[in-house]
Amino acid sequence: MTSTTAPTAIPWTKSYPPGMRWDAELPIMPVQQLLDDAVARWPERPAIEFMGEVISYRELGALVDRAARGLQALGVKPGVHVGLYLPNTPHYPIAFFAVLKAGGTVVNYSPLDAERVLAHKVEDSQTDVLVTLDLVSLYPQLGRLLGASRLQKLVVGSLTDFGAAREQVRAHLQGAGQIAPVPSDAQHVPFTALLDNDGRYQPYPLGDLAEEVAVLQYTGGTTGLPKGAMITHANLTAANGQYWESTQGEPKILEEGVERVLVVLPLFHIYALSVGLLLGVRLGAALVLHTKFDVDAVMKELTASKITVFPGVPTMFAGLLMHPKAVEMDLRALKFCGSGGASLPVEIEQRFFKLTGCHLNEGWGMTETSPVGTFTPAQGVRKAGSCGMPLPQVRIKLISVEDPTREVAVGESGELCIKGPNVMKGYWNNPKATAESMTPDGYFRSGDVAKMDADGFFYIVDRTKDMLLCSGYNVYPRVIEEAIYEHPAVAEVCVIGIPDDYRGQSPKAFVTLKPGVPAPTLDELKAFLKSRLGKHEMIGALEIRAELPKTAVGKLSKKDLADDEARKRAG
Secondary structure, eight states: OOOOOOOTTOGGGGGSOTTOOTTOOOOOOOHHHHHHHHHHHOTTSEEEEETTEEEEHHHHHHHHHHHHHHHHHTTOOTTOEEEEOOOSSTHHHHHHHHHHHTTOEEEEOOTTSOHHHHHHHHHHHTEEEEEEESBTTTHHHHHHHTTTSSOOEEEEEOGGGSSSOHHHHHHHHHHTTOBOOOOOSTTEEEHHHHTOSOOOOOOOOOOOTTTSEEEEEEEEETTEEEEEEEEEHHHHHHHHHHHHHHTOSSSOSOOTTTOEEEEOSOTTSHHIIIIIIIHHHHHTOEEEEOSSOOHHHHHHHHHHTTOOBOOBOHHHHHHHHTOTTGGGSOOTTOOBEEEOSSOOOHHHHHHHHHHHSOOEEEEEOOGGGTTOOEEOOSSSOOOTTOOBEEOTTOEEEEEOSSOTTSBOOTTOOEEEEEESTTSOSEETTOHHHHHHTBOTTSOEEEEEEEEEOTTSOEEEEEESSSOEEETTEEEOHHHHHHHHTTSTTEEEEEEEEEEETTTEEEEEEEEEEOTTOOOOOHHHHHHHHTTTSOGGGOOSEEEEOSOOOBOTTSOBOHHHHHHHHHHHHHO
16 A cells, blocks of 8 residues: 555545545555456456457456466566567457566567667566567567567467458458468567466566556657657556546445446557556446547447447547437446646536537646556536546646746646656656656656646646647657658758647658758658658648758747747638
8 A cells, every 4th residue: 555645734525525525545556466356256247358259257367377477487476577469459458467477577669660660668667578460560669679689589369360350350360461471480570479378477476566567658858759658557557546536435436346447549559558458447447448549439339239338538439429320329328537648628528528428638747657647527516628537636736937946826827747546656767867767856847837726627738848749649759850851852940749639649740851852742752751750740731942041059949930820820
């Protein structure tokens, strides 16, 4: 159990719904125990539903144990890092819990990453074994890293390892050219072979759960390559308890052993991992997995499967509202919908509630906070435009952007700094970045500028970091700029975010050209950038200029470009 502190001088507690406590005790345990407890309590309850197949908690537990033994046979033990480069298929939860049971540490990889970023993560994280699928969108990038990096083995599954119509699906994938050839050699292990054992793995007792790293979760950086946030077992299970407490008002919003969670957010993302997978398992919920957000498929699932819990990002909820048959669909089974990753437009929340009778509960958090931070109560006080108030055992203070030694007054804007059992241990192999991210009294500096009202509700107003939020993903202009500078025609480049109805923000590149070189079109530049940027980082607009605005000291001025764009939109 975590120690608790009496909530003195914490203004937001007065706005908590009845029955919810800021100083609630948060069960701290090994992350894999969440699954073991669910297996013991609800063995025959559906755990995973995927492409027509239902896997019970008892079956999931057995699959995880077998995968754990299979991983140990490959050398996984304490100190070994195992990468997961997977979409939302049963392979992910099986591999995730299996790595932890085997004694290893999970490293999440994003299929959105450019190949150079994948290579960086492999080396930086010291990933020896990596789990993926034989899809052309996944395997080839990793296959090229074998022998060209420290990566030693690939465990390769197939989309057709699970599902009710495996042969038909395989035939379709092969016909569409979506299955990559995978060599049969010692460096490649079929996922099915990983499971071919009796499940008697060697348990490894954990030490201090606040020190034992469960997941390396990479997050972008303003200066280029991403950093690995060390998320401990205590971080993740504290976050689990914090989310759980947020549903414990009177009456309770969610019930154990009955809920159905739509998991369409990618599980490699910390939000989906915490709220979709781990909270879902804590609830004994049925996790309905979708490999991607397809608005027709999701709308059908929400209605046919009577989904009760749906964590998403604003673009997903906007997409559902724009569906031509939205008003005809019965979405009244929804009990709890969380919105994160980007600011939630007030209009979207209002329209969604009118359609479904279920509020969109906006929150704020970061990879480094597992990603707990603030929440909007599903019942009780709500404030338009606010990202809510701190979750149990979370402390937030706002410090002056000009003078970080000074806390700002209520209603005044300042950098949001957060402290709690959910905040990461630090950045992997980067003590300098860790030190720079913390205040002297142990608060993590978010880089977001916020203000707090008298009731303890927070409002995000700006960012101190040069960062965009595109479809819920952090996107750093410098990373895009460095990639564009590699184009032979580009002399100077400056990237800013512009409003995008779907993505929230979209990167726009302003470019000057080298003398005598023809200007690339937007499509030509995007084709050039395809291997250099992730899909979430891809530019949405291009403007060629004779010169770019500069500050008095000669730096490219993003502010002037942003002001120009604002004037264009205004008139």
